[in-house]
Amino acid sequence: MTFGERLAAAVAERGPVCVGIDPHAHLLEAWGLPDTAAGAEAFGLELVAAAAGRVAVVKPQVAFYERHGAAGIVALERVLEAARDAGLLTIADAKRGDLGSTMQAYAEAWLTPGAPLEADAITASTYLGLGALEPALRLAHEHGKGVLVLCATSNPEGVDVQARTDAAGESVAAAIARGAADWNAAHAPGAIGTVGLVVGATIDAAALGLALERSTPILAPGFGHQGARLGDLARLYPADALVLASVSRSVSADRDGIVAAIDAAVEEAR
Numbered sequence: 001m002t003f004g005e006r007l008a009a010a011v012a013e014r015g016p017v018c019v020g021i022d023p024h025a026h027l028l029e030a031w032g033l034p035d036t037a038a039g040a041e042a043f044g045l046e047l048v049a050a051a052a053g054r055v056a057v058v059k060p061q062v063a064f065y066e067r068h069g070a071a072g073i074v075a076l077e078r079v080l081e082a083a084r085d086a087g088l089l090t091i092a093d094a095k096r097g098d099l100g101s102t103m104q105a106y107a108e109a110w111l112t113p114g115a116p117l118e119a120d121a122i123t124a125s126t127y128l129g130l131g132a133l134e135p136a137l138r139l140a141h142e143h144g145k146g147v148l149v150l151c152a153t154s155n156p157e158g159v160d161v162q163a164r165t166d167a168a169g170e171s172v173a174a175a176i177a178r179g180a181a182d183w184n185a186a187h188a189p190g191a192i193g194t195v196g197l198v199v200g201a202t203i204d205a206a207a208l209g210l211a212l213e214r215s216t217p218i219l220a221p222g223f224g225h226q227g228a229r230l231g232d233l234a235r236l237y238p239a240d241a242l243v244l245a246s247v248s249r250s251v252s253a254d255r256d257g258i259v260a261a262i263d264a265a266v267e268e269a270r
């Protein structure tokens with residue numbers, strides 16, 4: 001089964017909300033936790049417990065674990081393991097992107113069953129070309145895992161690169177979306193595939209000429225803290241798209257209120 005098909009089944013059961021796990025220093029302080037690996041682990045484990053049974057997916061932001069060094073990576077391993085044990089799909093928001101042989105190593109780190117940092121999908125950057133991701137896409141496909149490629153990101157600066165067009169008028173973002181759809185069509189015809197796209201909820205997808213296909217799962221950050229509203233999901237994305245709406249800070253601001261905030265997000269998205 002492809003990652004896209006696994007994701008579609010999970011979203012059909014629990015809805016499109018993805019709980020982001022972003023242990024910012026200011027959130028650890030607000031939660032009364034130390035700004036250490038142990039604090040980031042406790043934060044992540046509480047969010048996993050709150051998300052379990054409520055949503056389909058959690059998305060730890062790797063940077064907030066890396067900032068604590070080796071102990072932070074161990075903490076992330078434990079958070080990923082707890083999420084797996086709780087029946088949640090996991091997206092490691094690692095934004096990896098390098099030439100092919102190095103991408104192979106990244107994929108072995110994040111997408112190999114049994115690896116200490118195993119996740120169901122990673123985020124990846126195509127600055128070295130979509131073709132450079134090929135070893136990661138192949139390894140992901142082999143194991144039913146996913147690679148979510150940055151396409152039209154939610155930050156305002158992204159448009160400087162992503163809206164650039166070639167001689168035929170195709171934007172960088174549109175070319176990435178086309179490449180992802182082509183890869184899925186070639187490797188899993190008729191299915192929702194291995195390669196997904198990151199398409200922010202704060203951007204104008206039509207202005208970029210994006211053709212979003214059902215075969216290409218979409219990770220949609222930008223809801224909540226960045227301003228987009230979960231209630232607008234149906235307006236922002238094509239009706240038949242498999243969209244995962246990511247919320248991090250907006251559900252984790254208040255330690256005592258995370259269950260209520262996740263329930264509210266699920267309800268608003270529904």
Ligand SMILES: O=c1ccn([C@@H]2O[C@H](COP(=O)(O)O)[C@@H](O)[C@H]2O)c(=O)[nH]1
Nearest residue numbers: 061153154155200221225226247248249
């Ligand atoms: O285009 C992108 C790609 C990734 N992100 C990441 O998602 C979360 C968003 O956090 P919020 O608190 O819900 O704003 C964060 O980890 C980003 O690095 C993104 O925002 N936009």
